[in-house]
Amino acid sequence: MPLTPVRWTGSARGPRPRSLPWRVWLGGLLLLAAPPDVAGQLLVPMDREQENHLKAYGYAFGILSEGQSAEWLLNYRAGSFLVSDIPDNRRKAALMGVTVETLGGADVARIRREIETRNMETVPLEKAPLIAVYTPPNSSPWDDAVTMALEYAEIPYEQIWDREVLSEELENYDWLHLHHEDFTGQYSKFYLMYASSAWLQEEVTRNETIARELGFPNVPALKKAVAARLREYVEGGGFLFAMCTATETLELALAAAGTDIAASFADGSPPDAAASDKLRWDGALAFRDAVLVTDPTLSAFSDIDGHQVNTPWRVDLGSFSLFEFSAKFDPVPAMLTQNHRRVLPDFYGLTTTFREERLQPGVTVLAEEEARGRVKYLHGNLGEGTFTYLGGHDPEDPRHLIGDAPTDLDLHRHSAGYRLILNNVLFPAAKKKKLIT
Structure with a gap:
């Protein structure tokens, strides 16, 4: 008997998921463990739009220290970071004077397509080093x-x-x-x-x-x-x-x-x-x-x-x-x-x-x-x-x-x-x- 799918919280323009066999469903759950594009994320630009380049590193480091994950977008806008769009992350950016840009699911998908086709790469950041x-x-x-x-x-x-x-x-x-x-x-x-x-x-x-x-x-x-x-x-x-x-x-x-x-x-x-x-x-x-x-x-x-x-x-x-x-x-x-x-x-x-x-x-x-x-x-x-x-x-x-x-x-x-x-x-x-x- 197929598992009952969890409540869909993605874009209204996206299809609702169907009930799936458990192996496929488990794969979907594992994908959801990564920062979900559809929920929107914060881009920490590292080009000349960034208000404080040096604090931006500390901002990313602090997010990792709190147990969150992040992504380093190599060669995308001078090495920008992608983090979860949650209230605490917004507040932290404001307190540190770090520029962040709000991205919707479509924005993130566009960035990922650009990274795939150019001299760029996404590197997951998992844990703050000691x-x-x-x-x-x-x-x-x-x-x-x-x-x-x-x-x-x-x-x-x-x-x-x-x-x-x-x-x-x-x-x-x-x-x-x-x-x-x-x-x-x-x-x-x-x-x-x-x-x-x-x-x-x-x-x-x-x-x-x-x-x-x-x-x-x-x-x-x-x-x-x-x-x-x-x-x-x-x-x-x-x-x-x-x-x-x-x-x-x-x-x-x-x-x-x-x-x-x-x-x-x-x-x-x-x-x-x-x-x-x-x-x-x-x-x-x-x-x-x-x-x-x-x-x-x-x-x-x-x-x-x-x-x-x-x-x-x-x-x-x-x-x-x-x-x-x-x-x-x-x-x-x-x-x-x-x-x-x-x-x-x-x-x-x-x-x-x-x-x-x-x-x-x-x-x-x-x-x-x-x-x-x-x-x-x-x-x-x-x-x-x-x-x-x-x-x-x-x-x-x-x-x-x-x-x-x-x-x-x-x-x-x-x-x-x-x-x-x-x-x-x-x-x-x-x-x-x-x-x-």
Whole structure:
């Protein structure tokens, strides 16, 4: 005997459903578990119609945190989101200053037809990832662009540091950002200019204390162990995002595993001229065959960085371009490059860009400098996880100096550079399936 159909709540112009065999009926119920087009939905536009691009990510993240699902419409109006049209979602958008557009069933169907026939794709977003930021205790949010983005977008996160990384606590997080840490243990060579500064002395004391407490002979040895643990985190399925110094120095620490190079860092001195030949790049994530900077008067690490900001041969800033990927065949890089601008102004960091010839095979270039050969943004896979590197310190403070006033993101709510950061935050929420990268 056929089941009695539930009350039809669709469009008046649509046919009422007939009684169906149970297998077909069950399939219909499963379809209804997805956001029903006929009920209408809210579009969160991410093109220039959006009032606050950065808050829009937090809005989508918050909806996922409440147990709702959402959809990321890759390449549709600069990477818009589709969410359920319910009163709470409307109120939340109004409170956050996020632009939403009400869609009826016919509107949603039209959008889906357009996505099917063009270089676009729909990616379901299922669950808000648990976020951690690797940063020293007592650090200020404005010390780090990612932390500022999370704070402004109202995305919750937790701070962790060396003790948590080396314990089992790291497994509690889906996504991890690395603060602008020097994983070689040389304190970003700030001692060249700031040796007498209280903040640097405090940083040295804090690192030396934690190294002793965790049983390491010195800070470089501690940081090498932390780097190795971060690699394991990625290999086991973690999503790693790093900027500025953390990108280059993490790789150098990984390449120094099993060597005595770290010993030369212990007293704050640079490696000797022969150290580059000792590096073992099979353990690195993104780079290979780098040459270490051995001049003790230069606060640069290696020739990975294409701008060498603190050297006499510093390269001037220009712009960089995001590559356009097939949303259907390359959804991962497409997610990471969703933006309303394709050409962005560059910004300095201790590591600003990455020399293309230093990339490992298989690394995906997401954005490149106008002068070819300098990569700004890259992505790669290791085991079950991924890593993404973005060069530079602060997308809206191109020549950031120590002591500069913090960036007010409310003045940069349409920042294309900060959108790259927040693409990465939302990326782990995508429904896991076999993706081509």
